[in-house]
Amino acid sequence: MGILKLKRPTFIHAIKSTILTTLLKNKHKKNSITLTHNTIYVLPSTLGVYFTIVALLNFVMGINYQNNLILFMAYLMFVIIIFALLLGYSNAKGLTVSFKNTIESYAPQPPQLVWQIKSNDTCQSITLSYPNNLEQDCYIESVKADTIQCQLPLPYLKRGRYLLKPIKIASNYPFGLVSVWSYIQPDHTVYVYPSIIKTPNQKQSSQMTANDDEGAEKHLGDDEFESLITHLPEMGLQRVSWKHYAKTQQLLVKQFSDFKSVDTQFDFNLMTGDTEQRLGQLCYLVCQAFESDINYSLNLPNKSIENGSGKLHLQRCLQALSNVGADYE
Amino acid sequence: MNEIKNQRVINFSLSFIYLGLVSFFIEHLPLPFIIMLSVLCGWNIYLTLKHKQKPNAWLANGLAVVALIIMLSSIGFKDTVVLFVAMLLLSCVFKLLQAKTKQHYQLIITLTFFSLSAVYLFSQTIFTTLIISTLYILNFAVLGLLESSHSLKLSSKQSAKIIFLAFPLAVVLLIFLPKLPAFWQLPGPKMAQTGLSEQVDPFDIAKLSNSDELVFRAKFDDNSVSTPYYWRAIVHDEFDGKAWKTSSFLKQAMMLPTQNSSNGNTTQYSIIAEPAMADWLYGLGYASSNNENVVSNSVGLLRKKQYKSKVLQYSVSTKPLSTKKLNSVEQRFYKTLTVSNNQKSYQLAQQLKNSSANADELFNKLLDYFSQNSFSYTLTPTPMRGDDTLDQFMFNNKRGFCGHYASAAAFIFRSAGVPARVVSGYLGGEHNQNNDYITVRQYDAHAWVEVYTNAGWRIFDATAVVAPERLNGSLSQSAALNDEFKNNINFGLVSLSNYAAINWLRLELENLDYQWSSWVLGFDKNKQQDLLASLFGNTYVWLVPLGVIIVLILSFSAYFIYINRPKATTKQPPLVKEYYQILSWANKHTINYPENATPIQTLQHISQQAPYAEQQITAFCHLFEQVRYARQPFTKERKNQAKDLIKLIKSIKQRNL
Numbered sequence: 002m003g004i005l006k007l008k009r010p011t012f013i014h015a016i017k018s019t020i021l022t023t024l025l026k027n028k029h030k031k032n033s034i035t036l037t038h039n040t041i042y043v044l045p046s047t048l049g050v051y052f053t054i055v056a057l058l059n060f061v062m063g064i065n066y067q068n069n070l071i072l073f074m075a076y077l078m079f080v081i082i083i084f085a086l087l088l089g090y091s092n093a094k095g096l097t098v099s100f101k102n103t104i105e106s107y108a109p110q111p112p113q114l115v116w117q118i119k120s121n122d123t124c125q126s127i128t129l130s131y132p133n134n135l136e137q138d139c140y141i142e143s144v145k146a147d148t149i150q151c152q153l154p155l156p157y158l159k160r161g162r163y164l165l166k167p168i169k170i171a172s173n174y175p176f177g178l179v180s181v182w183s184y185i186q187p188d189h190t191v192y193v194y195p196s197i198i199k200t201p202n203q204k205q206s207s208q209m210t211a212n213d214d215e216g217a218e219k220h221l222g223d224d225e226f227e228s229l230i231t232h233l234p235e236m237g238l239q240r241v242s243w244k245h246y247a248k249t250q251q252l253l254v255k256q257f258s259d260f261k262s263v264d265t266q267f268d269f270n271l272m273t274g275d276t277e278q279r280l281g282q283l284c285y286l287v288c289q290a291f292e293s294d295i296n297y298s299l300n301l302p303n304k305s306i307e308n309g310s311g312k313l314h315l316q317r318c319l320q321a322l323s324n325v326g327a328d329y330e
Numbered sequence: 331m332n333e334i335k336n337q338r339v340i341n342f343s344l345s346f347i348y349l350g351l352v353s354f355f356i357e358h359l360p361l362p363f364i365i366m367l368s369v370l371c372g373w374n375i376y377l378t379l380k381h382k383q384k385p386n387a388w389l390a391n392g393l394a395v396v397a398l399i400i401m402l403s404s405i406g407f408k409d410t411v412v413l414f415v416a417m418l419l420l421s422c423v424f425k426l427l428q429a430k431t432k433q434h435y436q437l438i439i440t441l442t443f444f445s446l447s448a449v450y451l452f453s454q455t456i457f458t459t460l461i462i463s464t465l466y467i468l469n470f471a472v473l474g475l476l477e478s479s480h481s482l483k484l485s486s487k488q489s490a491k492i493i494f495l496a497f498p499l500a501v502v503l504l505i506f507l508p509k510l511p512a513f514w515q516l517p518g519p520k521m522a523q524t525g526l527s528e529q530v531d532p533f534d535i536a537k538l539s540n541s542d543e544l545v546f547r548a549k550f551d552d553n554s555v556s557t558p559y560y561w562r563a564i565v566h567d568e569f570d571g572k573a574w575k576t577s578s579f580l581k582q583a584m585m586l587p588t589q590n591s592s593n594g595n596t597t598q599y600s601i602i603a604e605p606a607m608a609d610w611l612y613g614l615g616y617a618s619s620n621n622e623n624v625v626s627n628s629v630g631l632l633r634k635k636q637y638k639s640k641v642l643q644y645s646v647s648t649k650p651l652s653t654k655k656l657n658s659v660e661q662r663f664y665k666t667l668t669v670s671n672n673q674k675s676y677q678l679a680q681q682l683k684n685s686s687a688n689a690d691e692l693f694n695k696l697l698d699y700f701s702q703n704s705f706s707y708t709l710t711p712t713p714m715r716g717d718d719t720l721d722q723f724m725f726n727n728k729r730g731f732c733g734h735y736a737s738a739a740a741f742i743f744r745s746a747g748v749p750a751r752v753v754s755g756y757l758g759g760e761h762n763q764n765n766d767y768i769t770v771r772q773y774d775a776h777a778w779v780e781v782y783t784n785a786g787w788r789i790f791d792a793t794a795v796v797a798p799e800r801l802n803g804s805l806s807q808s809a810a811l812n813d814e815f816k817n818n819i820n821f822g823l824v825s826l827s828n829y830a831a832i833n834w835l836r837l838e839l840e841n842l843d844y845q846w847s848s849w850v851l852g853f854d855k856n857k858q859q860d861l862l863a864s865l866f867g868n869t870y871v872w873l874v875p876l877g878v879i880i881v882l883i884l885s886f887s888a889y890f891i892y893i894n895r896p897k898a899t900t901k902q903p904p905l906v907k908e909y910y911q912i913l914s915w916a917n918k919h920t921i922n923y924p925e926n927a928t929p930i931q932t933l934q935h936i937s938q939q940a941p942y943a944e945q946q947i948t949a950f951c952h953l954f955e956q957v958r959y960a961r962q963p964f965t966k967e968r969k970n971q972a973k974d975l976i977k978l979i980k981s982i983k984q985r986n987l
Contacts, residue, residue: 125478
C-alpha cells in the first residue's frame, strides 16, 4: 500500500483542467470567495481511501471468522469516515478567502500573492496552494473571526507576465481522512520583473540621455536646492545667500537644480548583451531613476513609455519590461 | 505540507501501541519473535526520547532481513494466520523505525487499524476489548496529530469524542444489519492447546498443567439432567501399548452423519463454547445438534464444521448412552487389543472375568478392586516409563489422575473381553446461581471409560471411587483436593477463592463474562433473527433494513446539525448582558439615549428620562461601577442583585402604565 506519486502525462493534465473549467464555470473567478455548499467539494483523501480499504478488510475478516468484535470495528470505521466527511465539510463552510494584492518580484524571486482569510466559525488546517507548486504552500492551523493574512509564493521564477490559475483552498481536517477543497481565481495578472543587472559603468548610462550629451548632469533650475557655490561677480548681488554670509563671512550663492528639464530616456537598443541582459540593465536603470526621482521614458522593441516619474510610472515600466518578447504564458 | 509537526509524540505513541499489541500475542507467537518485536519498539522509544537519528536504510534493511529469518525459522509456514499476523506486526514495526515522511506514518497508522482488529482473532475477553479500544482511540489521536500541531491530550479528546459519537451507530449496524455468511473459508489461527488431546497417554506426565481458562458454559432449560456431568468430547478406541488413540476406523465412522431418530427421552440444553483451535465440541451422552455450524456424528459426539474465531453457541439434545446398541462387528472392534504387554494387568483381568458371571458383575468387581487396593488420586503423579506402564501403575505406584485410571480400566475390560473405550472430555463444572448455568474450565478436563454391558454403554469412572468428591461440582469446589489443586493452578482469582470477597468478585466477573460471551460474542444469525422477531414481529422483519437506512440517514443529519450548531459566542464580561437588557428596555419604551456614550453616561441619561426607574437604574450604575471599574469580585449576590434590579425596572414601567 505504498503511496505512489506517479507523474501524470501532460494530456491528462490538459483533460483535467478542461473538465475543471467546464464544471466550475465561473463560480470561482472572484477576488473573494466565501465557501458555501455550491463551492465546496468533498471526497475522501488518499488516506481516507486506504482507511476505507482497511475497514473493508476488517469487514471481510469479521464476516469470515464470524467475529462480532472485528465486525464492530469495521462498522465503526465506516461510520467514522462518513462523520469525517460531514466534519470536513462543516469545517470549511463559511471560510472567506480574499485576494488582497500581489508582491511582485524580480526574477529569480517568486512573486507572492497576499491573502486575507477569516471564518465565522473556527476553521482548521487550511492550505492554499497553487497548481504545480505543492511544495510551497501556505498552511494555516486555525482561522477564527479575526482576519489572518498569508502569503502564497507562485512558481514563477522567470521574467514574464502571468495570468493567475485557480488557487486551491484545501483542508484535510479531520484526521486527514477527507479532502475538502475549493478554488479561487482572482482576475489578476502577475508580473515577474527582469532580474536586476547593474550596468557596467556610469558613462554608458549617460550616453542614454537623448536630449543632452552632458548626460545625467543636473539642469540648473529653481526647483530644488542643490549646493552652495562661491559667488562670482557676474552673478549679481541679489543671489548672495546672506544667511550664510552672516555665519561664515563668505559670499555664497545657492545653486538650484530643475528636474523637469531632465528627460532621461532608457533605450533597449542602446543596451548590450542578449535580450534578458538588456532588460536586466534597463530594470536597474529604471529603479535607480525612481530612487533619485528622475523623469524618464522607456523605449522597448514593441512598446515605448512616455516620460514620467513616481511609483505608478515605475510599475508601468517594470511591467512593460516583464512583458517584452513573450506575451502570455 | 510534508513535514510532521509532532514527530516525537507520534513515534512514541505508535511504539507504545505496538508494544501493547505485541503483549497480546505473547501466548500465540514464539518467544524469540516476541522479544525481537519488543526490542525494536523499545529501540524506537529510546531513539525518540534521546532525540537520536533513526537508523539509515542500509542498517534497517539488514536488520529486516535478520528479523525475517528469525520470524520464518521460529514460526514456520504451517500456521498461515499466525504467520500473517507476525508479518503484519514485523512490517509495521520496521516501517515505524524508518518512517520519516507523513506518508510513511499514514501508512503505518492505517495498517495499525488492521493489526488491532487481528488481536480479536485470538482473544475476545472484555479486558482485551477494553485495551484494544483504548489503543484504537490512541491510534486515531495519532492520525489527528499528523494533521495538526495539537497536543496529544487534545487530539485524544477529539478522537474519543468522534468514536463515542460513532459508537451507537456502529452498534445499530451490528445488531440490525443482516449477518452475511462467510464469503470463503479462512484458516484459523492455531492457538496454544491446553486441556484435552487426541491421545490419552498419562504416564510420562509429572504434573498436570492446569489452567483456569474457560472452555464452555452450559445452560439447561430444565433440571432434568442430574449430576455427574460427563461432557464427552473425544473417544479413544485404540490402545498401542502406551497410549489410547482414536483409530482411523473410528475417525471414518465419525464422518457419518447421525441417524436422527427422535424417539426416547431427550434432554435439551445449550452450550456456549469458547473459540478453540480443535474442532471438538461438548455434549452429554449421545448428543446431537441442529445448529448449522455443528456436525453430529454416529458416536454421539459434536464437531465444528469450520474454524470460527468467535464463541459458538449451539443447542444440544441428548439421549442416554445406553440407547445405542452395538452390532457384533462393532462389539468385536471395541474388544480388540493388538498388544501383549502389561501381563500383570492382563492376568488381573482374567481373574476378575473368571470370578464374575457377566460384564456388569465385572464392572462392579473392578470398581471394588480400585476402592480396596489403596489407590489414590493425585495431580502430581510419578512419571512411569517402559513397556508396562499400566502394570507399574496398577501394582506399584497406585497414584494417578483420571488418565491413569481410564487407561488401565479400559485395558482390563478389553483384556477380559468386554467392549470398552476411553473417553475424554470434562467432568462437572461450576454452577453459577445467578444465571443458572455451568462453567467448565480447562482444569475440569477428565478421562473415563465407557463399557458395553448387557444394559448398553455404561460409564466406568474409577476416580468415582478413588476420589468421590471429584464427581460432583468442579475441581475448584472439591475440598479434599483443593490445596493440591491450588498449588497446581496458575495464579488467578480461582486460587484465591478462599477469601469471600475475592470469591464474590470472581463470580461477579464470571457473570459479566457470561453475559459478554452470550450477548456480544455469541450474537449470531439465529440470535439476531430471534431478537428482530421479538422486536418487530415476524411480519415486519423485512422492514428492518429500511429502518436501518432511515436510522443512519437521521443520525448523520443529526450529527451534521450538531456540528453546525451555533457555537457559544465568547463569554461576555460580567454585567454586559444586564446592561444590554436595560438598553433594550429603554428602546422598547422609546427612551432615547446617546449612541456614543460610556455605559454610565448612557444609564444616567436613561434614568433622567425615566424618573420612575431612577432609583433602580442608579443602583445598577453603582453595581456596574463596582464590578467593572472598581474591580470588585462579581459574586453570586451581586449577580442576583443585578437580576433583581432588571426585574424591578421592567415591572415599574408596567405598574406606571
